Amino acid sequence: MIQNFLSDIISYSFLRNAILAAVLVSALTGIFSSVVVLRKIEFIGDGAAHATFGGIAFGLLLGTDYILMAAITAVVFAVAVSYFTRKNKLSESSVIGMLLPLSMSLGVIALSFVRGYTPDVMGLFFGNILMVTSDDVWMLLIANVIAWVFFAVFYRELLYYSYDEGMAKHYGVPIGFIHYAVLIGISLSVVSSVKIAGIILVTAFLVIPAVTSKTIARSFRGMILISLGMAVVASVMGIFVSYLLDMPPGPVIVVMLFMEFLITISLKALIRVRF
Amino acid sequence: MESEILCVENLSYRIGSHWILRDVSFNISRREFVGIIGPNGAGKTTLIKAIVGDLEDYSGKIVVSGKIGYLSQNPDRKRDFPIKVKEVAAMGLYGDRGILRPFRKSDWIRVDDLLRTVGILDLRDRKAGTLSGGEYQRLMLARALASDPELLILDEPEAGVDEMGKASFYRLLESLKNEKSIGILMVSHDIGMVFDACDTVMCINKTLHCHTDADKITAKELQSAFSSDLDFFIRSRDHFEREHHL
Numbered sequence: 001m002i003q004n005f006l007s008d009i010i011s012y013s014f015l016r017n018a019i020l021a022a023v024l025v026s027a028l029t030g031i032f033s034s035v036v037v038l039r040k041i042e043f044i045g046d047g048a049a050h051a052t053f054g055g056i057a058f059g060l061l062l063g064t065d066y067i068l069m070a071a072i073t074a075v076v077f078a079v080a081v082s083y084f085t086r087k088n089k090l091s092e093s094s095v096i097g098m099l100l101p102l103s104m105s106l107g108v109i110a111l112s113f114v115r116g117y118t119p120d121v122m123g124l125f126f127g128n129i130l131m132v133t134s135d136d137v138w139m140l141l142i143a144n145v146i147a148w149v150f151f152a153v154f155y156r157e158l159l160y161y162s163y164d165e166g167m168a169k170h171y172g173v174p175i176g177f178i179h180y181a182v183l184i185g186i187s188l189s190v191v192s193s194v195k196i197a198g199i200i201l202v203t204a205f206l207v208i209p210a211v212t213s214k215t216i217a218r219s220f221r222g223m224i225l226i227s228l229g230m231a232v233v234a235s236v237m238g239i240f241v242s243y244l245l246d247m248p249p250g251p252v253i254v255v256m257l258f259m260e261f262l263i264t265i266s267l268k269a270l271i272r273v274r275f
Numbered sequence: 276m277e278s279e280i281l282c283v284e285n286l287s288y289r290i291g292s293h294w295i296l297r298d299v300s301f302n303i304s305r306r307e308f309v310g311i312i313g314p315n316g317a318g319k320t321t322l323i324k325a326i327v328g329d330l331e332d333y334s335g336k337i338v339v340s341g342k343i344g345y346l347s348q349n350p351d352r353k354r355d356f357p358i359k360v361k362e363v364a365a366m367g368l369y370g371d372r373g374i375l376r377p378f379r380k381s382d383w384i385r386v387d388d389l390l391r392t393v394g395i396l397d398l399r400d401r402k403a404g405t406l407s408g409g410e411y412q413r414l415m416l417a418r419a420l421a422s423d424p425e426l427l428i429l430d431e432p433e434a435g436v437d438e439m440g441k442a443s444f445y446r447l448l449e450s451l452k453n454e455k456s457i458g459i460l461m462v463s464h465d466i467g468m469v470f471d472a473c474d475t476v477m478c479i480n481k482t483l484h485c486h487t488d489a490d491k492i493t494a495k496e497l498q499s500a501f502s503s504d505l506d507f508f509i510r511s512r513d514h515f516e517r518e519h520h521l
Contacts (some may be wrong), residue, residue: 038356153375154374156369156377156378157374159358159362160366160369162356163353163356163358163363163366164350164351164353164366166347167347167350167366167418168366168369170327170329170345170347171366171367171369171370172369172370172373173369173374174374214355214357217357218357218359218402219357219358219359219362220357220358220362222357223357
């Protein structure tokens with residue numbers, strides 16, 4: 001079983017790409033998930049993903065590279081959210097709650113004008129492993145390196161920004177820069193995750209790993225690393241199970257992430273009862 | 276006067292046509308422990324924010340000669356946030372280091388000194404969210420002291436702290452004032468404790484009604500600041516005096 005899986009990974013480049021992409025997507029969203037959960041902006045993934053949909057639809061309508069369009073709209077979305085929350089003192093959830101259906105609506109309107117062949121929309125919603133190319137894997141690798149360097153260099157700033165924005169600002173932490181960088185980073189990681197996770201499921205990748213790790217982590221660093229571990233393990237298991245049972249990998253990975261959460265809180269409760 | 280650490284002159288602030296503060300002027304000197312009292316909505320927190328630099332568009336002049344340590348009102352505890360006590364205290368040193376310049380060993384030694392000063396060194400590696408109200412308040416104080424301030428500003432530090440915790444917290448402030456010869460400005464609703472712990476008391480209600488020695492404030496001055504709430508405060512002060520002087 002495992003031998004077959006391994007030999008197929010060696011023989012079929014699409015499977016190799018898929019598993020590499022899944023691991024890289026999990027690592028990328030896993031690292032951002034800690035900030036998402038600690039800042040309580042779980043909604044941002046959903047928002048960015050739906051903005052991505054709008055971008056893809058316009059890309060199709062204009063006949064340009066739709067992933068590029070998706071990246072542009074996701075960044076515009078992130079900047080708009082940051083701008084409105086900072087200038088007008090609206091909550092992030094309110095702003096995302098307005099912009100999410102707006103970009104989705106614009107996307108649907110744009111799609112209605114697209115004549116003839118439209119690529120697999122369902123694939124965009126739930127992820128389609130067959131869409132992953134080796135270029136995507138390279139792009140994800142670069143995105144991972146950038147995200148990791150960002151987290152390593154600005155660890156303290158990210159910690160204080162997540163913990164107490166007001167006092168962090170008082171002590172001179174460059175809150176504006178961190179805020180924009182984080183939201184743009186999250187949006188771009190959403191765009192790069194769409195082929196694996198899909199627009200609808202990508203939120204799970206940005207939320208569940210950190211929710212799980214938050215229950216056991218004692219430090220911010222620990223939380224980031226545990227989230228990363230949880231996400232990578234779930235994606236490898238998810239790809240394997242979906243290969244074995246012939247199921248779509250994106251949803252299976254989400255189920256795996258949730259099972260990790262259940263196992264973690266159960267073990268935690270058991271240990272507490274024992275000792 | 277050389278020992279003056281804070282001068283506020285004709286400070287006014289309004290939102291639309293609504294005055295929050297009007298023509299407030301006072302000075303605070305080193306080794307002076309000032310309690311600010313006044314009813315809700317009297318502009319106490321606005322005054323603090325103007326002094327620490329979190330408020331724009333006010334008129335008047337604020338001159339601070341030295342650094343300020345600041346304890347904000349009701350900090351959000353975030354009990355399940357994975358941050359260690361020492362990391363919270365080190366936040367106060369961020370300004371000295373700045374972006375792209377990580378904390379050094381000397382900074383962590385300084386953090387230990389601060390935690391020792393406020394009496395929670397043994398909790399340094401605990402998750403900050405697991406601290407009690409009193410311990411957390413001391414952690415906030417350690418963070419505020421990190422920059423070696425000449426003026427310490429506290430906005431209702433007693434929230435969520437029990438009576439015993441409050442008494443020892445005020446004793447700690449008193450000893451800090453004497454040892455480091457700093458000025459302390461504290462907003463509080465705990466009138467009894469303010470009269471007990473502070474050297475001078477300021478009554479604020481939009482304007483400054485009095486700023487005088489704690490034991491020289493008259494009922495009339497309190498009345499002018501508190502109007503309808505006066506009865507309660509007079510009684511609480513009487514009660515306090517009966518308890519301590521008889």
